[in-house]
Amino acid sequence: MAEKQNILSAGAAIASRNKRYVVWFWLLNLVLAAIGGTAFSLRAHALLDHSLYASGLVHGFDVGVFLEMLGRPEFGPLRASTAPAMTVAVLFFLLTMIFLPGILQGYASDHHISRAEFFRICGVNLLRFVRLTILFAVIGGIVAGILFGIQSGLIKAADTTSYELLPFNVQLASWIVIILIMTAIRIWFDLAEISVVLTDQPAVRKSLSSAFRQTRKSLARLLSSYVLIAVVGLLVFAVGIWLWHAIVPPASVLGAFLISQAILFSLLAVRFWQRATAVAFYARSAIEQPVEAPSLMAPLPPAPVPSESAQV
C-alpha cells in the first residue's frame, strides 16, 4: 500500500511539477473543439439569434425547441456538425500521439526540458509511437472484440430469463471487467511508450516485451493505481456536472463555460497523472533493474538551443 501511495504521490508530484503540459493540452483540446464546433455554432446563431422562440433554450433547456432546431432544413443535417467534431477529436488524438514522447521525457527529467529538446524527442519517437499505436489498436482491438463478443453472448443469455435487472447487472459487471482488462493493456503500452522514449529504443518490440514483463510482474500495483486515479476522475466529473446544474444559472453562458472547462481540465489532468504515475513506476523499476532500463535517469544529451524562455 505504501509503495502504491509512493508511485501515486510520486506521479502526482511529477504531473504537478509539469502542469504546463496539461495546460497546453487543455488549450489544444479547447481550440480544436472550437474550430470543430464552428459549423454548429454558425448554424445555431443563424437560426436562433433573431428568434424569440430561442428563449426556451436560454432560461432552461426546452427539448422541444432544441429538437425543432435540429429538424429545421436551414440548420442542415446533423452530420454536417458531427463530422468536423469527429475530425478534431481524431486530430487531438494524433497530436497527443505526436507530442507524448516529449511529455514523457519531461516527466522523467528532474528539470524543465527545453522546447527544442521537447520537439526533438517528439520527432525521434514519432514513427515508434505510430507503430506502438498501431500495435495497440491491433492487440486492443482483438481483445476488445473478444470481450465484447463474450459480453454480448452473456447479455443475450441473461435476456432470456425473466429477471429484468439481470441483463443490466451482467452488462455492468462485464463492463467493469472489460475496462479493467483494457486498462491493463493500456498500462502495458504506457510503460512501453515510456521505455521507447527513455531508452531511445528504436525497436518497439523490445520495449513492448520489457513493458509486458513489468506489467505482468506488478499488475496489481499498477492496475490499482490506474483505477484509483480513474475513480478520482469519475468523481471529479460527477461533482463537476452536479455543480454545473446546482450553481450555474441556466442563462449564464460564461458560468457554463467555466465549469465545463474546469471539468475537462480536471479529466485531462487525471490522465496525465496516470502517465506520470507510470513514469514514477518505471523510474523505480529502473533503479531496481538497471539492466532493463539503463538510461532512464542518465543525463540528457545537450539540447541544441537551451534557454529559459524556450521551455515548454
Place this chain on the structure above:
Amino acid sequence: MPSLPLKAIQGLFAIMFVAHAIAQVSPPTLSIPSTTLAINSSSPMSQRVVHYEIDAKYDPRSHTLDAAEVLTYHNLTGQALDTFPFHLYLNGFQPNATWIKETKRDSIRDELPEEWDSKYYGSDEIKRFEVDGQGDLTSQLQFIQPDDHNKDDKTVAQVRLPHPIPPDGYVQFKIAFHDQFPETLARTGWNRDFLLAGQWFPKAGVWWHGAWNCHQFHGATEFFSDFGVYDVKITVPQNEVVGASGIQVSNVSNPDGTKTVTYHADDIHDFAWTASPRYKVYEDSFQSSMGPVKLILMMQPAHVNQEERHARILEQTMDRFESWYGPYPYKTITLVDPEHDSAAGGMEYPTFITGETAWWMPKRVYLPEVAVEHEFGHQYWYGMVATNEFEDAWMDEGINSYSEVKVMDSILGPRTSFANLWGVTGGDGEARRDGYISVADLDPIARNGWEYVDYNSYGGITYGKTASVLLTLEGIIGEDTLRQAMRTYFMRYRFTHPTKEDFLKTIEEVSGKNLRWYFDQAFYGSEVLDYEVLRAKSTLVEWYKENLKEKKGETEYNSEVVIHRKGDFVMPVEIAVIFDNGDKVREQWDGKDRWIRFAYTKKAKLVSVEIDPDHKILIDRNNFNNSNLVEGDGKAARKLANYWNFVTQLMAQLLAWWLV
C-alpha cells in the same frame, strides 16, 4: 284414398318442416344478455349486437391456445344478412401477410427483425365452424382481402349462410379454434413467460353504413367491433396470474394442475387478457359518479417501486376525464405493466390497458405517466366512443392525444408535462407537435389508416397533427367551449360508432360557429401552416440629412414590418410589434393574401415582431421564423455551442485516453 293416420303423418311432417325452417332462420331462444354485472348501471348502456362465450385453454410451453367460441349475433342492420366476415388477426403474423409486409416496408416501430424467425409466427386457425340450425360450414369459409387483394393475407374470413338471418333475427356461430401466439412483435403474443392475448379470437366485422366493415390487419391500424357481452373462461397452469377485461366472476382450481378463471364484461367491444407467473397485483379504487371502480394494477417484480406512480396518474386521469367529459361506467380498470422489451406496452383494450416503463425510469421523466394517461384516455376515445380505427385512426388516437396533452398539462404543467429533469424540460404538447412538423405536408388527417405514405406520417398526422389542430382550435373557439363540445360529443356518441362529421358538427353546434374554413384545411386537407416575419426594420425618417445624430426618444424612424404566409393554410393571425420606447402594438391579419405590410412612423425603433404572441397556434410548422428580434441575441446559440464544444472535447479526450 289415404287413411287418416297417413294424413296425420303428412301433417306432422309439414309442421316439422316449417318448424325446422323457422329454427334454421332464427332460433327463437337466442338473445343477447341484458346483464349489468360489470357496469355501474342498472340497464345496458349500449345497443348490444354480440355475445361472445369463449372457453379457452392456454399452454404456455407451446404458446398455443385451444378454444370453443359461441358467438350470438343480433341482426340490427334492418335487412337480412347472408354473409358474415370475421377478423382472424393473429394470421397477420405470417411472412406474406399484409401486416408483416407493411411493417417491414415502413420499419414500423423497429418491430420486425431483419431475419424472419419461426417464433414470430402467429395463427388463428378455425378447426370447426358451425352455424346453429344451418350445420357445419367450415368448408364454406373463404379468406377475403378487401383492402389490398393480397391473396396471402388470411386475416379476414367470410362465410355465406345457406339461410339468411332476417332483420332483428339472431344467429349463433359455434367456432372451435386454435391459436399460435407469436413472440410479441406488436401488442399481442408471448415474451419469456409472459402472455398478452389481444386480438386472439375470431371476431365478427361491423355492419356500418349499409355494408360490412371488416378490414384486413394492417401494420399501422387498429380495430373496430360491435358492442356486446363477453363471458370468457381461461384455463391456465395454476402458477399463472391472470388479468383480463371485465370482472372476474370465478377462479377454480382443476385437478390437472390448471385453474379456470372466468370473466364477464358488459358493453364492451373487445376482450384481452394476460398471464404471467410473476405479476405483483395491487388494487385501488376510484369513485366515479356512477359508482366505485376497482383499479387493478399488475406490476412486473422489477417495477413494484413504481406502483404508486402508476396508480396516482391513473386516478388523476380518471378524475379529469370524469369531470371534463363524462363518467366512467365500468366497475374495473386493469392496468398491466407488461414484460420488458415485449412490444406489448402502450396498448388499449376495453377496461384493460398496458403501460410502459423500465426499472431505471427517472421519476421526473414522465414516459410511464404519459403511457398510462394515454391508454386510459382510450377508454373514452375508442372504448366507449367506438370509432372506426381502420378508417378514422385520428378519431381515437388524435382526439385522445389532445386529451392527453390537456390532462398531462393540468397535472404536471404545460412545458414540463413530458420531462423535467436537471433543467431539461419538455411538454407533452410540444412532443406531439414535434411528431407532426416533420411530416406536415404528406397526408391529410382524414385518410384510411393503411393509406398513409408510411408509418412516420401515420403517427405524426393521426396523433401529432390532430392534437395540434385541436389545441389550435382552442384559440379559435375557446378552451372551455371545446371542452364542452368534447363532453357533448362523448355523452352523445358513447357506445356508438360515430363518424368524423359527427365529431366536427358537434364542435360547430356547441361553439355556434361555422368552422368549415378550418376543418377543410386542418382535417380534410394537407395544407401546411407557416407564417414568417419576412422583414422588420427601422430607418431614419430624415436619412438624407448630413451629420444626423440619433437620439433615443427624439429621432424619428420609419419602421416596416412584413408578414408572409409561406404555407397554403390560411388562418387569421395576430402580430405583436414592440418598440424601444416601450410601445406595444397588436395587429390583426386575416392571412388571405400572401403577405401584409405594417408601417409606423415613431420616435422609436423596432425591438421585436412576433406572430401569434399568445402562442395559440400549434400547427405552425416553423416556430423560429414567427418572430424577429431586430438587434439579435446570441445567448442561446452561445449556450448550445458551449454544450457542443464540451461534448467534442470530451470525445477527443476519451479517444486520446484509450488509443495513445
